[in-house]
Amino acid sequence: MGWNSWNTFGCDINEQLTRETADSLVSSGMRDAGYRYVNIDDCWAEPERDAAGELQAHHERFPSGIKAIADYVHERGLELGIYTSAGTRTCADSIPGALGHEETDARTFAEWGVDSLKYDNCHNQGTSRPPSATLRATGRPIVYSVCESGESAPWEWAPEIGTPMAHHRRHPTGAGNRQHQVFPMGVIDIIDFNRELADHAGPGAWNDPDMLEVGVHDVDEFAGLTDTEAVTHFSMWSIMASPLIAGNDVRAMPPHIRDILTNREVIAVDQDELGEQGTPVRDDGDEEVWVKPLANGDKAVALFNRGPRTAMITTSTDGIGSDASTHTVRDLWHRTETTTTGEIAAPVPSHGAFLLRISPRS
Structure with missing residues (x-):
């Protein structure tokens, strides 16, 4: 459970937004309801690696560096997530991907205090299975989110690479793909795809139907879900034991959106320790x-x-x-x-x- 920057902000991110979001997760009650991860998505780094081949935080967007952001987030009882891709560039083509730099990047993320990694699959040069051994070798427990759009059926092979890290794997049809995100088209398509994968889900190997669109609106001409549809979206993600990753601007959400996202009885269904997908x-x-x-x-x-x-x-x-x-x-x-x-x-x-x-x- 947590928050991700992409659905609302795309590449328009910076450290002030990240800090304010961490504060809002606390003040809104979302942290205490279970939302722990503050996930910075694509576009957080400089467009090229430094002379040593290492990733650098974007000097204008994140002038204090990712380690300082991680410290800030940790002080508030939260965890920090970061994003990269298994290819030469990330999906927004904005920053270097990890291909050929897996060990260096894993070590960098661990040194910065990163707690979760969203690993996309753009520009992958034919690579089909992103490695996890490099994360394990750092000695830091990092949640591993395989986001390779279902190209190689990760629900079949991802469980074997996750131990000892909890991880989840993203679907081919993401909720943020708004050209299809007119309810019921987008949400129902995702539900229909996910229902067929229930036998592959369980503790430490979650099916991930993508970030929540609850409270997301006026982005890329996306008007947003109605309140009824938002409740349905959250209900169905919960009964499917999905990761609950908010995608809205939690700094300015109205009370009724906060109430949907923090309904503890519904969250308890999602987070039930038996771990079965409905x-x-x-x-x-x-x-x-x-x-x-x-x-x-x-x-x-x-x-x-x-x-x-x-x-x-x-x-x-x-x-x-x-x-x-x-x-x-x-x-x-x-x-x-x-x-x-x-x-x-x-x-x-x-x-x-x-x-x-x-x-x-x-």
Whole structure:
């Protein structure tokens, strides 16, 4: 869980933004809700390496250097993430990639105090599997995010390279790809792709459907999600046990966006220690029922309406795989509780999702 600069700011980043974002993660309550990583994406470095072949922080954007930013972030109980690519240049073609400099860059990141690495795959000269041994050799625990757009099915090979680092791997269709990010096109395409990868997910090997678009608007002519769609986006990422990486400007988010991003009951579903990715148990076209088993024996259930109008979506305790005679049904967005002996139902608005926690009572 954390924040990434790309969705809102792209290359328009600097150390003031990074420091202010770290402060806002604290003051908004996001840090205490679990958002730990402050991730600086592309465009943070000088366009060329120095005479020793090492990366340098951009002298105008980050005049204090990345080590000073890491120290600032750490003092606030947060972690720092950085970005590079497995090729000769990064995806924005703004800074040098890591190809041929993997050991040097890993050592540099560790010395700076970096805690997470987003490793993209642009300009890769045919390289298909970004190395992780160089990170492990530094002795610093660095979360490794493989962001190679699914070109070589990283969900199949990435788990074997992650130990002892937790890591996740990005999909071919990213939420930041806004030419397709008109709900339901972008979000639903990503959900449909991710659902097929559930068997590959688990602790230390997470499927990553990309950064959150909750609260992101007026960027590249992207008007943003409606409040209903933002709740759905967050609900479905959570039931799929996805990394929760905010992409909005947390310095200026309205209260209702903060409330979506910091709903601790929903976050608890995402972060449940069992680590199972939820899957659909019923798919009636526009109406779906998803289930995610939880560590304490509860079930998280999403009633998901992809369609253009409100729909009554119904399932049962048998349908979600629970054989207790009575259950408590907790609505995690409306914060209400009911009891059921079988039926689970709700009127779900167009593009909406109800996220429920179903607890057996007897």
